[in-house]
Amino acid sequence: xxxxxxxxxxxxxxxxxxxxxxxxxxxxxxxxxxxxxxxxxxxxxxxxxxxxxxxxxxxxxxxxxxxxxxxxxxxxxxxxxxxxxxxxxxxxxxxxxxxxxxxxxxxxxx
Amino acid sequence: xxxxxxxxxxxxxxxxxxxxxxxxxxxxxxxxxxxxxxxxxxxxxxxxxxxxxxxxxxxxxxxxxxxxxxxxxxxxxxxxxxxxxxxxxxxxxxxxxxxxxxxxxxxxxxxxxxxxxxxxxxxxxxxxxxxxxxxxxxxxxxxxxxxxxxxxxxxxxxxxxxxxxxxxxxxxxxxxxxxxxxxxxxxxxxxxxxxxxxxxxxxxxxxxxxxxxxxxxxxxxxxxxxxxxxx
Numbered sequence: 001x002x003x004x005x006x007x008x009x010x011x012x013x014x015x016x017x018x019x020x021x022x023x024x025x026x027x028x029x030x031x032x033x034x035x036x037x038x039x040x041x042x043x044x045x046x047x048x049x050x051x052x053x054x055x056x057x058x059x060x061x062x063x064x065x066x067x068x069x070x071x072x073x074x075x076x077x078x079x080x081x082x083x084x085x086x087x088x089x090x091x092x093x094x095x096x097x098x099x100x101x102x103x104x105x106x107x108x109x110x
Numbered sequence: 111x112x113x114x115x116x117x118x119x120x121x122x123x124x125x126x127x128x129x130x131x132x133x134x135x136x137x138x139x140x141x142x143x144x145x146x147x148x149x150x151x152x153x154x155x156x157x158x159x160x161x162x163x164x165x166x167x168x169x170x171x172x173x174x175x176x177x178x179x180x181x182x183x184x185x186x187x188x189x190x191x192x193x194x195x196x197x198x199x200x201x202x203x204x205x206x207x208x209x210x211x212x213x214x215x216x217x218x219x220x221x222x223x224x225x226x227x228x229x230x231x232x233x234x235x236x237x238x239x240x241x242x243x244x245x246x247x248x249x250x251x252x253x254x255x256x257x258x259x260x261x262x263x264x265x266x267x268x269x270x271x272x273x274x275x276x277x278x279x280x281x282x283x284x285x286x287x288x289x290x291x292x293x294x295x296x297x298x299x300x301x302x303x304x305x306x307x308x309x310x311x312x313x314x315x316x317x318x319x320x321x322x323x324x325x326x327x328x329x330x331x332x333x334x335x336x337x338x339x340x341x
Contacts, residue, residue: 018186026197044195050301
C-alpha cells in the first residue's frame with residue numbers, strides 16, 4: 001500500500017461519490033417532468049465513440065517513444081488485439097490473448 | 111415472492127455474457143489491486159461501492175500514487191463522464207420504477223446499460239423487478255470476481271506485471287466494436303485525434319479535460335455531418 005488506510009479510504013470514497021454523481025446527474029437535471037434538449041440527446045448518442053478513443057490514449061499516456069522499449073510491447077499487443085478481434089470477433093478472447101501477449105513481452109522479452 | 115422468482119428467471123439468461131466478462135475483468139481487477147499491496151477487503155469494498163469497471167482499474171493506479179483526492183475526483187468525473195449519457199437515455203425507461211430507481215441509477219455500468227437497452231422484457235414479467243435483477247446480478251458477478259481475483263492474487267506469487275494491459279485491451283475492443291457499428295467515423299476519429307493532440311500538448315497528467323473540451327467542440331461543429339452520416 002502506497003497510501004495510509006485513511007488516505008486510501010478517502011480516495012475510494014471520492015471515487016464512489018464521483019461515479020454516483022455521473023450516473024445521477026441526468027436524473028437530477030431532467031426530472032420526469034422535463035424533456036432533454038435535442039443537443040443533449042445528440043451528445044448522449046455520439047459521445048461514447050470519442051470517449052473510447054480517449055480511454056485507449058489514457059491507458060497509454062505514460063508510454064515513452066524515446067526511451068527503451070519505445071512503446072514496442074504496447075504496439076505489438078494492441079496489434080494482436082485488433083487483428084484477433086477483426087478475425088474472431090470474440091471480446092473475451094481478444095482481451096485475454098492480448099493481455100497474455102503483453103505480459104509475456106514485458107516480463108520475458110523487453 | 112413468486113413474481114420475483116419469475117423476474118429473476120427471465121433476467122438471468124440475459125446476464126450470462128456479462129457474467130463471463132465480469133468474471134475475467136473482476137478477477138483481473140482483484141489481482142491488480144492486491145499487486146499494489148492492498149488487502150482483498152479493499153477490492154471487495156471498491157467493487158461494492160464504486161462499481162465501475164474501467165474506473166476501478168484507473169483507481170488502482172490512483173491508490174498506488176501520491177495522495178490527491180481532488181485529482182482522483184476529477185479523474186473519476188472524466189473517466190465516467192460517459193455515464194451522464196447513459197443516464198440521459200434511461201430517463202424514460204426508469205420512469206415509474208419507484209423504490210428500484212435509486213439502485214438502477216447507481217448500477218448503471220456500461221454492461222448493465224447495454225443489457226437494459228437491448229433486451230425485451232416479457233409481458234408477464236414485472237418490468238421493474240426484471241431491470242433490478244439485471245443490475246443486481248451483474249453487481250454480484252463483479253463483487254464475487256473481484257474477491258476471487260484478490261484472493262488468488264495474494265495466494266499465488268507469479269508475476270502480474272503487465273496485467274493492467276487488460277484495460278487497454280478492453281477499450282480497444284469496444285473501440286473496434288463501435289467502429290464497426292457506425293458508418294460515420296468522425297466521432298471515433300475525433301476522440302483519438304483530440305486525445306493524442308492534447309497528450310502531446312499538455313502532458314500525461316493534464317490532458318483529459320482539454321481533450322473533453324476539444325471533443326465537445328468538434329462534435330458541436332460537425333453535428334450536421336455526423337447526424338447526416340448515420341441516416
